[in-house]
Amino acid sequence: MQNINAFDHAETILKVLAKGAFLTTAADGKQNTMTIGWGALGNIWGRSVFTVMVRHSRYTHELIEAHDEFTVSLPLTAAFTKALGLCGTKSGRDLDKFTAAELVAVPGQVVKVPVIKGAGLQLECRIVEKREMAPENFDKALAEKWYADKDWHTYYTGEIVAAYLD
DSSP states (O other): OEEOOGGGGHHHHHHHHHHOEEEEEEETTEEEEEEEOOOEEEEETTEEEEEEEEETTSHHHHHHHTOSEEEEEEEOSGGGHHHHHHHTTSOTTTSOHHHHTTOOEEOOSSSSSOEETTOEEEEEEEEEEEEEOOGGGSOHHHHHHHOTTOOOEEEEEEEEEEEEEO
16 A cells, blocks of 8 residues: 555546545445545645535435445546446445445555455545535525435535555
């Protein structure tokens, strides 16, 4: 593992995120990963942070609500394309996505949530803020496009406590 400064790899993080990354959570002896395409890298409160969004209906939402940590594994090769597709269309309530997608979970260096082995770029985060979307404050056109079913997101801002290439 090669420890990195996430900001030195910001362009790569944002490019990979647009194609899909794995958001992994764990709680009460269960773990789950899902595909994300939205997120934000930033510097807030004097800390390097990564913000993820999870819809209320997702199994990941249930797990992340029960724990204060998450990881983001950003695949640097196309070898994970099929796994990203599966993890973005199936629910962890119904199957073990790690087994189904042939993903290997390995322990995080700092957090108690695993990362996806071999993905390439790993962010380990500890939640420092959680925020529910406020529909009344949201752009109406975007709400119609992205939230017609009223399945809003919760924002989780996590301090990046470890960042590395594997």
